[in-house]
Each structure stands twice: as C-alpha cells, then as structure tokens.
Amino acid sequence: MTETTIPRGNTLPRIRPWLGIAAAASFVVASVMALFWAPTDAVQGDVYRILYVHVPLAWLAYLAFVIVFLASVGWLWTKRPFFDAVAVASAEIGVLFTGLFLVAGSIWAKPTWGVWWTWEPRLVTTAIMFVMYVGYLLLRGLSTDFSRRATRAAVFGIIAVIDVPIVHLSVLWANSLHQLPTVLRAAGSPALDSSMLLTLMVSLFAYTLIYAYFMSARVSLERARQGRLWTQI
Amino acid sequence: MIDRVALVATRELRAERRQPDGVVAAVTFIAVLVLLESLVVGPQIARDADVASALFWLALAFATILATMRSFDRELEDDALEGLVALPGGRDALFGGKVLSLTIVLLLVAAIGGLLSLVLLDLPVALPLHLIVVVLLGVLALPPIVVVDVVLALRLRARAALVPILALPVLVPQLVAATRGTSAALSGDAVGALSWAGLLFAFAVVYTVIGLTIVPAAIE
Amino acid sequence: MIDRVALVATRELRAERRQPDGVVAAVTFIAVLVLLESLVVGPQIARDADVASALFWLALAFATILATMRSFDRELEDDALEGLVALPGGRDALFGGKVLSLTIVLLLVAAIGGLLSLVLLDLPVALPLHLIVVVLLGVLALPPIVVVDVVLALRLRARAALVPILALPVLVPQLVAATRGTSAALSGDAVGALSWAGLLFAFAVVYTVIGLTIVPAAIE
Amino acid sequence: MRTVQSAASLHDATVVLDDRVILRAVSVAIDPGLTLVRGPNGSGKTTLLRVLAGLVPLARGDRRVADGVLYIGHRPMLLRGLTARENLEFFVRFRGGDTRGIDGALRAWGVGEDMDRPVERLSAGERRRAALARVETERVPLLLLDEPFADLDDAGVTRLRQAITRARDDGRAIVVATHAHRELDELARAQIAVDNGAATAS
Amino acid sequence: MRTVQSAASLHDATVVLDDRVILRAVSVAIDPGLTLVRGPNGSGKTTLLRVLAGLVPLARGDRRVADGVLYIGHRPMLLRGLTARENLEFFVRFRGGDTRGIDGALRAWGVGEDMDRPVERLSAGERRRAALARVETERVPLLLLDEPFADLDDAGVTRLRQAITRARDDGRAIVVATHAHRELDELARAQIAVDNGAATAS
Numbered sequence A: 001m002t003e004t005t006i007p008r009g010n011t012l013p014r015i016r017p018w019l020g021i022a023a024a025a026s027f028v029v030a031s032v033m034a035l036f037w038a039p040t041d042a043v044q045g046d047v048y049r050i051l052y053v054h055v056p057l058a059w060l061a062y063l064a065f066v067i068v069f070l071a072s073v074g075w076l077w078t079k080r081p082f083f084d085a086v087a088v089a090s091a092e093i094g095v096l097f098t099g100l101f102l103v104a105g106s107i108w109a110k111p112t113w114g115v116w117w118t119w120e121p122r123l124v125t126t127a128i129m130f131v132m133y134v135g136y137l138l139l140r141g142l143s144t145d146f147s148r149r150a151t152r153a154a155v156f157g158i159i160a161v162i163d164v165p166i167v168h169l170s171v172l173w174a175n176s177l178h179q180l181p182t183v184l185r186a187a188g189s190p191a192l193d194s195s196m197l198l199t200l201m202v203s204l205f206a207y208t209l210i211y212a213y214f215m216s217a218r219v220s221l222e223r224a225r226q227g228r229l230w231t232q233i
Numbered sequence B, C: 001m002i003d004r005v006a007l008v009a010t011r012e013l014r015a016e017r018r019q020p021d022g023v024v025a026a027v028t029f030i031a032v033l034v035l036l037e038s039l040v041v042g043p044q045i046a047r048d049a050d051v052a053s054a055l056f057w058l059a060l061a062f063a064t065i066l067a068t069m070r071s072f073d074r075e076l077e078d079d080a081l082e083g084l085v086a087l088p089g090g091r092d093a094l095f096g097g098k099v100l101s102l103t104i105v106l107l108l109v110a111a112i113g114g115l116l117s118l119v120l121l122d123l124p125v126a127l128p129l130h131l132i133v134v135v136l137l138g139v140l141a142l143p144p145i146v147v148v149d150v151v152l153a154l155r156l157r158a159r160a161a162l163v164p165i166l167a168l169p170v171l172v173p174q175l176v177a178a179t180r181g182t183s184a185a186l187s188g189d190a191v192g193a194l195s196w197a198g199l200l201f202a203f204a205v206v207y208t209v210i211g212l213t214i215v216p217a218a219i220e
Numbered sequence D, E: 001m002r003t004v005q006s007a008a009s010l011h012d013a014t015v016v017l018d019d020r021v022i023l024r025a026v027s028v029a030i031d032p033g034l035t036l037v038r039g040p041n042g043s044g045k046t047t048l049l050r051v052l053a054g055l056v057p058l059a060r061g062d063r064r065v066a067d068g069v070l071y072i073g074h075r076p077m078l079l080r081g082l083t084a085r086e087n088l089e090f091f092v093r094f095r096g097g098d099t100r101g102i103d104g105a106l107r108a109w110g111v112g113e114d115m116d117r118p119v120e121r122l123s124a125g126e127r128r129r130a131a132l133a134r135v136e137t138e139r140v141p142l143l144l145l146d147e148p149f150a151d152l153d154d155a156g157v158t159r160l161r162q163a164i165t166r167a168r169d170d171g172r173a174i175v176v177a178t179h180a181h182r183e184l185d186e187l188a189r190a191q192i193a194v195d196n197g198a199a200t201a202s
C-alpha cells in the first residue's frame, strides 16, 4: 500500500557551494543596478528603489508557497520523504520572506502613504497569508509522528495555496492605495520603463537564486534528520 | 458512495438530536451575539446592513467551528471514528457525511439566527429571495473547509486554538463575499447579491471537491 | 484547599500547553480574530470604540466557552474527572482549579489580543490604566459562570446541550458591562470606566462565591 | 509465500509512531481459521491489528487485505448518543447488508433489553457485547478482535467462544489478540507471537 | 452490624439512574482484607463501587466511608495530555503525600521507560499498569478496583496479585470487582454477589 522510500545520499550538498556563489554574485549585480543604474522615479523619487526588494520578495513568497503546494501533492502521491523535506523547507523560507516583506512594506509605506499599516486588501491578504503559513508550521510542530505530520501538513499546504492568487488579485477588489499589477498584467505588456523592468528582472533572478540556496541548505538538514530516524529501521 | 455519505450524515444527525450540543450552542451563540450587538453598539450602527451581515457571518463561522469540533470530539470517544474509518469506503464517506450533516445543522442555525437578527434588529429586507440564495450558498461554503481543518488537527494538542487558526484565514474571502452579498440583498442591489452568490457557489464547489479528494488521504 | 486548587490548575495548564506551542496558538488565534473583524466589518466601523470593544469581548466569550468545553471534554476521556472527584477534597478543588487555569489562559489571550487590536486598529487609548483594570475584571468575571454551568449540568442527561443555554444568557449583562467599560476607557470617560469596572468586580465576586459554595454540592 | 489464498498478508511491514519503531519488518499471512496474537503489554499487538485494518500508515512494506474487514479494538467503537441497535444498523447498512438479523443477534448476545438505550448508558460488559454482536451481523471474511474477552462475564465468554468457533467453521479468518484464555490455543490454526515490535508466526 | 471497625459500609442503599433502579436496598460492610464483587454483566458491580467511592448519589439509604478511598474504574482515569508520572504526581500531591516513590512504583509496574510519554500514547496494558501503580503510591486504607485485570499480560496479572496480597497483609481494605481470576477467591475474606441490583454478602 503505502511505501516510503529510504533517503539515500543526494546531489544537493555538491551543488550547494556553487549555488551560494551564484546567488551572492547576482545579488551584488542586482543591488548595483537597483541603486545606481535604474533611473529615479518621476513621482516617488529614490524611495521607489525599495521596489527592487519589495517585488522580488513578494514573488519569492509566492514561489515558496507554490513549491510547498507542489511538494505536498508530491508527498500525497508518492509518500517519498524527500517531498516532505522540500515542503517544510519552502514553508519556513516562505514565512521568513513574508515576514521580512511585511516589515519592509511597512517601512516603505511610512514615507509614501504616511502610515505604517492600513486596512487595504493586499496588505490584509498578505498578512493573512503569513498567518496561514504560521498555522502550517504550527500544525507541523504539534504533530508527533513523521508520516502523519507530513500528510496533514500536505493537505493544508494544498488548501493554503489558494491564498496566493487571492493576494495577487486583491488590489482589484477595491480601489486601493496599493499599486495595481504593473508587471504581471492580464492584458498587454508591462507598463514600466524598460531599464526599470530589466533591473527588476535581474533582482528577481538574484532572489530566486538566494531562495534556491536557502532551500538546498534547509532540505539537506531535513534529509539528515530523516536519515537519523530511518537508520533505526 | 452517495448512500454511504447519506448514512454517515444520518448517523451524525441522530446523535446530534439526542445530544443537540451543536445546534443549541450555535443558535444560542447567535442569539446572544445579536442581543449583545444591539445592546452594546446601539441600534443605529447595529441596524446598518453591512454591520449586521458581518456579525451574522462571523457568528456563523464560529458556530461552524464549534459544531464541527463537538462532532469530532464525540467521534473520538470510544474510538467510534476508527470503527467508521475501518469500514470499506468509510474513509471516503466520512468527509461527505460530516459536511452534509453539518450543512443541514447550519442551515437550521442560519435560518433561526437570521430570523432572530431580522426581527430583533428590525432590518428591512429589500430582496428576500436573493437573501435566501446568498445565505444558502454562504452556508454551503462553510463546512467543507472547517471539516478538513478539524480532521487535520485531530488528536493534536492545543487543537481548540489550532482549528480556528487553520480555518479562519482560509474562510476570510468567503466570509467577505457572504457579508457583501447579504448586505447587497438587504439593501436592494440585485446584481451585487447574485454575483457574490456566484462567488460563494464557486467556493463551495472548489472546497468540496478538494475535501472529497484529499481528506481520505489525511485520515490515516 | 488553596494548594489543591493550585494543583488542579497546574494539571490543567500542563495538559493543554506542554510547550510554547499552546501560547503561540492562542496568540495566533486572537490575531486571526482581529484581522477577520476589521476585514469583514470594514476598517471605519471596526475602529469605532464601541464596536471594537464589543467584538473583543465577544471573541473572548467565545474563547472561554471553547476552552471550557475542551477542558471538560478532555476530563471526560478515560473518566479522568471521576479520578479527580473521587479524591478527598477533589470536589471542592475542582471549581477553583478550573476557574484559575481558565482565567490565566484568558488573561494571556486578552492581553495579547487587546494589544494586537490596539495596534492593528490603531485605536487611541485615553485612559490606559482604566482600560487595564476593566479588562482584568472583565476577564475575571467570565470563567466562574461558565464553569458553574458545566458542573451544574454534569449529572444531567443533556449535559453538553445545557451548558451554552445556561451560560450565554447569564453572560450577557457582564459582556455588556465589559464592553461599555472598555469603550469608556478608550474614549476617556473615567467615571464610566470605573463604575462599569465596579459592576464587573461584583459579578466576578458573586459568581466565584456562588461557585465555591454550590459546586461541591452539585457534583454529588 | 501463501499470499494467494490468504485473507490478509503483510510483507516487511514497518510502523513508526512518534519517531519510534513500533513494528519492525513484520511479514505475516492470515489464512482462514483462527489466528491468535500473543505478546506482552506494549509489544505491538494492537498496532499489528490496526495495520491489518488499514488504520495505520506503513513507513515501509506492503499490506494486502481481502475486501471486507471487521475490526473491533480495545474500545467498543460505538458512537455515543446512538443506541446499540442504531449503531449496528449503521454498520450493516454501510456494508450494504440486511438489517433484519440485528435484533436477533443483540438478543443472543444478551443485550436485547438494552438495545434501545444510548450506548454510553450501558455497563462496560453490555457495551462490549453489543460491539461483539457485529461478528454475527456483519458477515465479512476477516475478523480482527483486540482483547475481546475484556469485561465479559462467564456467559459472555462462552458466547464469544462459540461465535469464534462458528466463524472458523464457516471458513472466515479470525485474528484474536488476547492475554487471557489459553484454552483458545486448541481452536487456533496459527499463532503470531509479537515481542517488542517483531512478529513470529507459528 | 460491624459498622464500627469497617472501612466502608452501605445501609439500604438504593440507586436510580435513568428512572431505573440500578441498586436496590443494598447493605454491605467492607472490612480490611480482600472483598471480591462478583456478578454477571450489567448487574451493578460498577455502580456499587462508584457508590462506595462517593460518585453516585443515593436515592435512599446511607453511605459511610473512612477517609481516603482510591477508586480505579473500568477506565484508567488518567488525564490525557499528561504523562504517567505527572498524573501520578498530581494524585499523590493532592493527597499531601510524598512523590519520591513514584518513579520506583512505575518502574516496578513495568512502565519505567514510558513514564514520560503522554498517557494517550501508551498501549492499553501500559496505561492500566500506570493506573494500578497508584495502589502503591497512594497508600490509602480503602482500595476499590473495577476489573483491574483487563488488558494486563501474565506478568502484569502476577504483579497485581502481589500488590493485592501485600495491601491485604498491610491491613488495607481492597474491593475488587472482576469476572476473571477465580483463584483470587482463596485470598478473599468476603464475597459480595451482585445480581440485578441486589447484593448479598458472604
């Protein structure tokens, strides 16, 4: 019926240093571009440059939670512990990024909107997404045994991902303070200056590499923990 | 499959009738809420269509959580849940049966609670039929998520706190939709009411399908 | 007597929250409630001192009922309650112990939930000290009545159904008092806050004394 | 391997609960007839039965069970709030069976007068009897009984022994885990000795 | 009457539950030593023990019990969520006793390794053993044990028989209601036969 394969040695540790180097390098490039190369915004001035942290972080949160979703499906489908390791790792990193990003967003909100926090759909849905995945981690923490924990978390990981499109689309709900989708729009090409767009793309790439690096580290840690458990068998 | 779901639901409703914990608790809860609301907030604000519907749906969400937790607590006594799950097809019928019986209970609660709110707050209803449709669909959309979350938290410590944490954030969009829809029906916005009802219907369908698919896997 | 009450309370607190998980769960629970409230009701209305305090106390009443029901459900598993009541003096310590542990949990929830509400809703607090006194007394007044009702209904057949029927209507006056008091403290009405606080104190004392006197007799 | 005609079999089944190995690479085959599971407290008998009933996920290994299993655990598994009769009717209907035999079975098990009272108000032995009446109302090929003699009086024990013998003669497979009643050994076709998570069949 | 030196006595005790008479004018006196309660399922043994423990109100009659009763019913009565050790510590502290003997008692009852795991994750027998260890940690003059042999393996049964013998030799009064273990009759000083709500001592 259910079969769980025993973790074996994997290739992650070998590629991790290279991932780290690539992530650091592209982060430097992205920062230089964001701080010096990209033009100053006509309306907001230089403060807008937080955008190059803000948007990649938001997208990374999305990515992290979509990966939790995919790994959850993978676990339910195959019952391979590898998927569970990916799910925890991605959820933890996602919660971390979302937390950072809530803080960074508030810091940006103060100068531009004049308040730290406001009840506005995207902000609230982002906060709810954060709470949801804190709940996901709580559910894991309170479960006591491996396969039950993995299965329960996977089910919740599948349900919770529904919030990702809701966050993305939430700005359309009500006329809001927050920026409407400018890059990822349903119709037409991005409404952004091309050098700004390029900077944004490079930042996005850099942050994705950072995510990948964190993931490889956290996944190996989890695999090692699983390995200790499985050696008893 | 369908008749097994019906059997599980009947079993649940019977036990609920003997010990009507869920319904009574939920109805009393809503009644107190409405009373308190108008006593405390003052009739002006409480009679506002938005506020009244928001409180109604909040109360219904709590009532769902309360009733579902009670239902599964009863199921855990004497390992009755294992007796059900060990039956062939039991795992699959569990989700459907619980959702069905809870929906029936909640419809009852919503009807009583809704009437109470209308009478006590003396709310004018512009579109009664639309109101019924919105409330019906809003109620249909509640149990699937809550049942899934209660199953996930089964036998865990601190589950009284964990279930609301897991359920409420997921419920937010549909509670907003239900509130807006109810408020639209109360104030005579037919198009608004129907479009919110459509959204609620979509929620109900999506979560029911998800529940039917993955809950059997979660009860191992 | 006192140390027995403390023992029962410790046992209860241990069972629910062996690790910080429980506290984290309680905090998240309240955070979710506050988020939900302002989202559903809309920020304008949610920031109204009356509405904000009404919702806060409703949430707290809900939390009390949830926690008390869970506490006694767990107690009934494996007949643990009988094990306690069969001890010499167990009958007398039961009420005090349950009330004490519930009060501690609720104070935690109220403190964190209150702070979160204040910060997230950006509520101005005119009289912080009065606010603390009102919240403290309001929380103290909640558990005795709920526990009394659970224990009074303990030997009755429809036990679980009776509890909410008995408890919620009795809670209404003190919830109103707590809401009014909180709202007064928020908006700077010192006399109002103190007089409501006095009423809450009376409720807490009366119900605690009633509980301590009649609960031991009610268990046999 | 006798897997082909077996009512149930486990191959290399390993169970991990709470990060502890509870069953370790257990391979057993359950054939028609009575199989006794013996072993000290906490050795894993209940876990073995629950695995056979499909209630515990395997960390490793395979489980193959014929359709139609009836598992009665340490606890009677009847839903409180319902009467004994309603509980049994639910189970029988769920399996698509015929509910007419229920009254007779409950009467035969000595709970005829109590069958319309909610199960939580029966005595421990009465509840056990009501649960065991399922052996006769749900005629499935594989029975898993965990400590079924607990709380039964002498008449109940005799009744259960008869029910087991009859089920065996009907060609059903019965697995009984119990500490008591050594005399059952004579009826048994196989024994599984469980010790500290390892099972050896004999 | 031997009321004076008895550890407990009932006079004309009548219990009505659910509008049915469960115990009918029962008069018994429990003296130090082992008293066995025997009777078929549903006869009222548990109700009798619960009356002695003060858990059931009498519709009529008198109950006189010495201070310090330890009642262990069909179910282990340990609070889930706590470990075995925490449960036992609670009971001992509550009686104002000394908690130092708890570890030793739990180890002697074979749950030394499991005493720091929450009781709901113990096997049925392990939980019963943890509950029975109370016989040694709470040294009260009157013990009421309802079907204490259920779920125990042979070692556990031997341990319990020793514990009962020792308690009897210490001059404690022990009331055991059980269907099994006829051999206890030799140790018993008195027997109470319960049948359909009527109790006759012998």
Ligand code: HEM
Residues within 6 Å of the ligand: A051, A054, A055, A058, A059, A101, A102, A103, A104, A105, A106, A108, A109, A110, A112, A113, A122, A123, A126, A127, A167, A168, A169, A178, A179, A180, A181, A182, A183, A184
């Ligand atoms: C705590 C406060 C904030 C939160 C939680 C937040 C949340 C988000 C999220 C989740 C996204 C991703 C949108 C998507 O593509 O799906 C986003 C994008 C964006 N945010 Fe914010 N934000 C906050 C504050 C701000 C502030 C103060 C500004 C500046 C006025 C701002 C401007 C933008 C812009 C320009 C985008 C890119 C829009 C797009 O291309 O879709 N945000 N924000």
Ligand SMILES: Nc1ncnc2c1ncn2[C@@H]1O[C@H](COP(=O)(O)OP(=O)(O)OP(=O)(O)O)[C@@H](O)[C@H]1O
Residues within 6 Å of the ligand: D114, D120, D121, D122, D123, D124, D125, D126, D151, D153, E017, E018, E022, E039, E040, E041, E042, E043, E044, E045, E046, E047, E048
């Ligand atoms: N809570 C209750 N409400 C109503 N009737 C009850 C309740 N508990 C037990 N009874 C009934 O009282 C009678 C005696 O029950 P009791 O549990 O004392 O029997 P017992 O001798 O201990 O039986 P067993 O050997 O099965 O444990 C039974 O007929 C039972 O149905």
Ligand SMILES: Nc1ncnc2c1ncn2[C@@H]1O[C@H](COP(=O)(O)OP(=O)(O)OP(=O)(O)O)[C@@H](O)[C@H]1O
Residues within 6 Å of the ligand: D017, D018, D022, D039, D040, D041, D042, D043, D044, D045, D046, D047, D048, E114, E120, E121, E122, E123, E124, E125, E126, E151, E153
């Ligand atoms: N839910 C659980 N979580 C963690 N460990 C468990 C759980 N249930 C049982 N165990 C452990 O698994 C082991 C086997 O338990 P099991 O119930 O299978 O034993 P058993 O042979 O049936 O014992 P008994 O004779 O006491 O009924 C025990 O050590 C027990 O502590």
Ligand SMILES: [Mg+2]
Residues within 6 Å of the ligand: D045, D046, D047, D074, D146, E123, E124, E125
């Ligand atoms: Mg067992």
Ligand SMILES: [Mg+2]
Residues within 6 Å of the ligand: D123, D124, D125, E045, E046, E047, E074, E146
């Ligand atoms: Mg009994």
